[in-house]
Amino acid sequence: MLFNSLDFAVFLPIVFVLYWFVVNKNLKRQNALLVIASYVFYGWWDWRFLFLILCSSLVDYTIGLMLEKEHGLIKRKVLLWVSIGVNLGVLVFFKYYNFFVDSFTEVFSLFGSKIQPNTLDVILPVGISFYTFQTLSYTIDVYKRKLKPTSNLVAFLAFVSFFPQLVAGPIERASNLLPQFYRMRKFHYSKAVDGCRQILWGLFKKIVIADQCAEYANEIFNHSDDYSGSTLLMGALFFTFQIYGDFSGYSDIAIGTSRLFGFNLKQNFAFPYFSRDIAEFWRRWHISLSTWFRDYLYIPLGGSHGGTWMKIRNTFIIFLVSGLWHGANWTFIIWGFLNALYFLPLLLTNRNRVNLDQVALGRNFPALKEFVSIGATFCLTVFAWIFFRAESLSHAINYIIDIFSITLFKLPTVRPTYLLLFLMVFVLIEWFGRSKKYAIESLFLNRNRWLRWMFYMLLIACVFILEGGEQEFIYFQF
Template identity: 60%
Template sequence: MLFNSIDFAIFLPIIFILYWFVTNKNLKLQNLLIVISSYIFYGWWDWRFLSLILFSTIVDYFIGIKLSKQENQTKRKLLLWTSIFVNLGFLGFFKYYNFFLDNFITAFSFFGTEINANSLNIILPVGISFYTFQTLSYTIDVYRRKLEPTKDFIAFSAFVSFFPQLVAGPIERATNLLPQFYAKRNFDYSKAIDGMRLILWGLFKKVVIADTCSIFVDDIFQNYMNYSGGTLIVGTILFSFQIYCDFSGYSDIAIGTAKLFGIKLMTNFRTPYFSRNIAEFWRRWHISLSTWFRDYVYIPLGGSKTSKILTVRNIFIIFIVSGFWHGANWTYIIWGSLNAFYFLPIFLMKQNRKHLNTTTKNKFIPSFKELNSMFFTFIITAFAWIFFRSKTLTDAFEYIKGIFNQNNFFKMQTAKTYELDIRPLIIYLTFFIIVDWYYRNEEIVFTNHNLTKSTIIFKYIIYLFTIISIIFSIKNQASNFIYFQF
């Protein structure tokens, strides 16, 4: 079920009414309603994959209980590796089987040996990368004795399958989300209003910005050989905004929807395109995944508390694995590696912890130095997105080659020139950047802090423009979110 669909617009109010007016006096019933509604939400795509979520839930639930009763370290490790094997085994089969098979065949063909093996027609379960990492965080934290295992199967099932963030995050930690299913939840009007604000802004990002950008981006990337270097640059910039607004839009809707049910999810994006270096960018982009890799891979490998060579190794492992997490394609691995190369000089010069505060926190206009740093960071990030968006490495390199082709570089033709007008998109993007900048210090856009008469007027102008833009941008067929494929 898509957040931007009529189905969800009907589904959400029904669950909301049942949650607060029918099951509100019984915590078990509330949690059971969350589990049932989450399974309906996920099964809307393909009910057959519900068995994967249920199986992972059962395995990690019982392993958690066993870990609490087991003192023998060898047996505890065996239990932990059982959970890792089951969860990553499913993920590896559905997501990476054909990738490894094809590369295995290619490697042997290079040495003159032909291997006959058939790829499988495997359907990738929506969101498997997200809920797999979420359940793993539970088992690992129980193993580390950072979390007491639950004996409430319904609460644990709600943690694993909570529908707002089930298919595209944020990837929640059991230490944050699971305890919220133990405590009685009371309706909070202010939190609900904040949730509605986030949902509204998330829909604007997705429906107005991301989906409009996609029309131009899809045409440019599919027909890059027919466009000038200037247009290819436009396509790269538009994809940068598309993927940001598509993914952060989903996160906003997920976090906002959770607030309607009295649940707090972690922030997943903090205006990453206003970052002043690549290290700051990665502290602000897909925060739930970045911190997951930091806590469960980077630090166990030794993190930065080891030799320089091993630390550099750890950095590359994190970025390459992060790229591979996104998909079974060499383009993602190159994208991750490229970001590692971006990050390495900053780390070696000990500049990676330099920008911990919000950009121009106490001023509205950034300094020239800050503006220059933000522009450079955006440019190198956008360049890396070319690999992320391209279907093959050949496409990516040819696309980059086309950018530096001097023939007709300044002939800024746009995708589908004679069919579409790019000017409305420019207006939308300008509006989006202004609002994103204005609320960069706030976790929730349209927040009501320190309102004056002028800011109240400004806020309602934003509301009106946002709602009208969404209405005029809604299409008959709801489009998928980009990160559903991961």
């Protein structure tokens, strides 16, 4: 079920009414309702994969309880690796089996040997990468005794399957989300209004920014041989805003929807395109995944401690794994490799934690140095996104070669005026709202009531006018 669908527009009010007006006085019934609603939400896509998420939940729930009772180090490690093996085994099978088989075949073909691989026609379950990492973090935290395991099965099932963030995050930690299922939730009008405001902004990002950019980005990338270098550059820019509007828009809708039910999810995007270096970008882009890899992969590997070689090794491991997490294609691995190259000089010169504060803090506009830094970081990001979007490595390389041709100095043949205007307004709103959790959190709140509602009506009008059918979110494929 898509957030931007008629189905969800009917589903959400029904669950909301049942949650606050039918089972509102009983915590167990509230949690049970959320489990049922979440399974309906997920099963709407393909009911067969409900067994997969249920199995994953039961395995980690059971292992969590066993870890609590077991004190022997060896047995505790065995239990941990059972959880890791089951979760990653399912993920690798559904997401990477064919990729590894095809890559294995290509390696043999380089040496003149031809083999006939047995690939499978496997459907990738929506959101499997997200809920797999969410349940894994629970087991690892219990193993490290950072978290006490729950004996409340319904609460745990609700934590794993919570429908607002189930299929595309944020990837929540059990330490933040699970305790919220233990407490009775009370309806707060201000929270609900704030949630609706963030949902509206998320829908605007998805439908008005991402989907409109997607129309032109897809046309240009899919027929890249037909366009000039300047048009190809325009296509890369459109995709840059498409993926941000699409993914951060989903996160905004997920966080806003959670707030309607009395839950607080963590911020997943913090205006990453205003970053002054690539390290800051990764502190602001897909925060839940970046911090997951930091805490459960980078730090256990040794992090930034140790010698230069260890720093380089760990940096490349975390970015390459991040690329592979995004998809079973060499383009994603190269995308991760590029980001590692961008990040490494900052790490080796101890400048990876220089830009920790908000850009242009206390000022309306950035200083010249900040402006240049933002522009340079943005350009590096756009370049890397070409590999992320391309169908293959050869497509990405040819796309880049064609950009840096003499035709780069021609006027683009694709330049939709209305979309460029929307993007300029969007960037301005994001810039002046960069100190908030989302751009319009406090926009016009202290102004005339009619001005505020005119702005909301304008956003709603844009969403309905430019709505072009139920377009899937990009990160559903990951």
